[in-house]
Amino acid sequence: MIDVGMTGLSVRHMSLEYRVAGRPPIIALRDVSLEAEAQEFIVVLGASGCGKTSLLNLIAGFLHPTSGEIRVGGKPVTSPGADRGVVFQRNALMPWLNVLHNVELGLKLTGVPRDARREIARRNLALVGLADFACSPIYELSGGMQQRVGLARALTCDPVMMLMDEPLGALDEFTREEMQVLILDLWARSHKLIFMITHSVEEAVFMATQLIVMSPRPGRIVQQFRLDFGRTYLETRDARAVKSSTEFIEMRENVLDIVRATTR
Amino acid sequence: MMMKKTNPFAIYTTLFLLAVWYLTTRLGLINPVLLPPPGAVFRRFLTMLHSEYAGSTLFGHIVSSVRLVTISFLGAAAIGVPLGVAMEHSRIVRGMADPVVEFYRPLPPLAYLPLIIVWFGIGFLAKSVLIGVAALAPIIISTRAGVASVPNEMKHAALSMGARKVQVLLHVVLPAALPEIISGLRIGLGVAWSTLVAGEMVAATSGLGHMVLTASNYLETDAVVLGIIIIGIIAVAFELAIRAAQRKFVPWKGKA
Structure with a gap:
């Protein structure tokens, strides 16, 4: 395990349950753990109902976990705060x-x-x-x-980190590609840790340095990847070349298979 | 609120109704006691500009009524908006106020007028309580709806920029609810104005409602019609004023 120390994000054995009287509890997230260093670009991908927005809301402090712990920059998260900037879909x-x-x-x-x-x-x-x-x-x-x-x-x-909840979800395809590149540039210049949610596999593979695939019922992490297509873009400045390279397409199909398997 | 050109059919209908009014009375088809001719109403208007009728000149009646309704309405707004906000924020306040508001809201003001006279006497206070209470319900209900419809994203955005809870209320919830609050004030002002005649049934010595009631007692229908027209014109003026406020204070309404 990496030591994220005073700068990164650390989520340890976190679960979130909703209890309704007279019914079995709904498990929104079960035993989620993840570690990220400062300046990483985490992207969370998953079908709807996999708890990705709950995970973001927990890190932002809008929700409180049933068990487990979240630390940002070494400090435990207990409420929303200016150390975590949030970008919403709309x-x-x-x-x-x-x-x-x-x-x-x-x-x-x-x-x-x-x-x-x-x-x-x-x-x-x-x-x-x-x-x-x-x-x-x-x-x-x-x-x-x-x-x-x-x-x-x-x-x-x-902020120490930026949380983005499907920030490009409501945009058309062209604007979306433009914004992906803008966010990558912003990330490179601001040296922030970014935590972004998306349901686009291509977007996730293109932007993430750490890609987290989640699965629904109960929401949990099923796979993590270390990627560097975003960094390749920042060096070459050619998004189309990155997205049409063989490695990119292979990874995209690989991730797509995993996401499909989680919804069956 | 979109600025629309006046619908020509609205003008045609108005002119047609005035023409029907003029012709039926002019040709003697209707007893002038039932419907006085436009000329008689206009003559009444001219006399009342300088001489008193039912205790005051026309201008005196207008000032008296507008003052009564304005004060009652401002009182209702000063209570209704904060109460509506509090009802959305506190389960206790909601539990205490909701049954009362929901019970009296559909009651006609004339039904509880006797109680208000017994409790508050027959002076200005009783009249303004009657009108204010009637205007209060729509203001509370719209304020609650406005506060409830503020998107969570807006509140969360403010919290994650370091805002304290009271700042979220002042800088996010209130401005975001403002379009619906103004709609509620608009309805409330309309209700206040239409409760005017009921309010001025209570031992009034001036006011447009008092003037109409006095005139009807003496079957002076020209004064009745004059009072109705003036009450209608002032209602339209109130409506236009609130729409102007809407354009000025919530220009984003319907666009965001």
Whole structure:
């Protein structure tokens, strides 16, 4: 086992059960353990009902485990906190605030003075390519641009890790490929640990350094892979070449077989 | 709220009804006591601009009624919005307030008017309690619906940016619920205004409701019709004011 020490993510023997009086408990997650160092890109893949969103909600602190322990940067997780930035699939931006005010909201709430937080927010907007949209209302942006705002916002409190719950799930195919590359660049530049959920096998294999395949009923981890297609992309800057290479296709089919087997 | 061009059929219908009103009364098809001609109503309007009728000039009646309804409505809003929020946040508050609100909500205000007179007398307080209580229910119900419909993602996003619970309430829940809160205020203001006549049945000395009731006692239907028209015009003005507030404060409504 790797020693993730003070910088990474450590989930140990974690289970989550829902108890309803008069019925057998529903086991959402059973004995999930995973370790990741800082600057890793974890992708969790699995059919619906495999507990991947529950796992993210537990790490974010929105849910509490029935048993087991989660540590982020060495500290046990007990509640939501600014050390874990979260990007949601939809519905999470504040439509009454413009782009800049959305991105700086976290800093405003934690009492960072106006000029300082504006500067950080503008820098993060530039990172996601939205420097010119600071004053636009959220509802005038396309879905892809809204997700970029979500990314910039999650970066703004300078978290130890970023949690992404199917951030590209609601986007069309072209926007999705563009955003995959943007997130990889953001990851390389910000040196953050990323924990991302997806149901796209290709996306998972392309982006992950650590790919976790989960299976439903009860939700559990069935397989883990160490991959480096994302790093290859960052060196070559050619996503199509990476995704059409023989190794990539073999791995993709391999993972697809495993995911299919879990739903039978 | 979309800005729409006025539907031409709305204008045609209005003109048609005015024409029917004018012709039936002009040709003597209807007894002027049952329906006074437009000219008589207009003459009543002109006289009432400067001379008193039922205790006050027309302007005095309007001021009196608008003041009564505005104060009652603001009181209902000041109680209803916080109570609605509290009912969604606390099981105890919900348990205590829900049966009361759900029970009295469908009651016609005239049914509990006698009780309000017994409890609060016949002054301004009784009238504003009657109108305020009627306006309160839709405000509470819409506020609750607005608070309940705030997406969890928004609240979670704020918490994972380091927000405290009270900040989530002030910076996320209230603004996110604002469209529905304003809808509730809109319905509440409408209810308050339509309860006006009932409120002014209680020993009033001025007000549009009082004016209509007095006129009907003396069968002066021109004053009755004038009062109805003025009550209707003010209701439309209230409605337009709230729609303008909606466009100003929740421009994202229906777009997010």
